[in-house]
Amino acid sequence: MxxxxxxxxxAQLGDLIERAQARxxxxxxxxxxxxxxxxxxxxxxxxxxxxxxxxxxxxGRGAPRGKVKPKYRNPADKNQVWSGRGRHPLWFDAAxxxxxxxxxxxxx
Numbered sequence: 584m585x586x587x588x589x590x591x592x593x594a595q596l597g598d599l600i601e602r603a604q605a606r607x608x609x610x611x612x613x614x615x616x617x618x619x620x621x622x623x624x625x626x627x628x629x630x631x632x633x634x635x636x637x638x639x640x641x642x643g644r645g646a647p648r649g650k651v652k653p654k655y656r657n658p659a660d661k662n663q664v665w666s667g668r669g670r671h672p673l674w675f676d677a678a679x680x681x682x683x684x685x686x687x688x689x690x691x
Contacts (some may be wrong), residue, residue, distance in 0.1 A: 586599070622637075651666040651667075651668060652666065653665060653666055653690055654666055654667035654689065654690060655667060655675060655685070655688045655689060655690065656688065656689075656690045657672075657674040657675070657678065657688075658678065658683070658687075658688065659674070659678075660674070664690070675688065
C-alpha cells in the first residue's frame with residue numbers, strides 16, 4: 584500500500600499526516616492493552632494483585648482522622664480555638680504580634 588506523497592497537495596498531505604498520527608496512537612493503545620493483559624495474567628497466575636504490584640492500588644490516607652482537640656485559645660474571645668495544625672488563625676498572629684507567646688496561648 585504505497586502512497587505517492589508527491590502527488591498530494593498541502594491539504595491532502597496534512598490530512599494524511601493527521602490520520603497517520605491518530606493511527607499511531609491507536610496502535611500504541613492497543614499494544615499497551617495487550618501488554619497490560621499479559622502482565623495481569625502473569626500476576627494472577629502467581630497469586631498477586633496487579634494493582635498492588637504496579638503501585639496503582641488506591642491509597643487511602645490510613646485510618647480516618649477524627650477531630651483534633653484544640654491546642655490554643657484566643658485570650659480575647661474564649662470561643663476561638665485552634666488545633667495548631669494548618670495556617671495560623673488571624674487572632675493567633677495578632678496575639679503574637681501584640682507580645683503574647685505561643686506558650687501563653689496554650690489551653691491548660
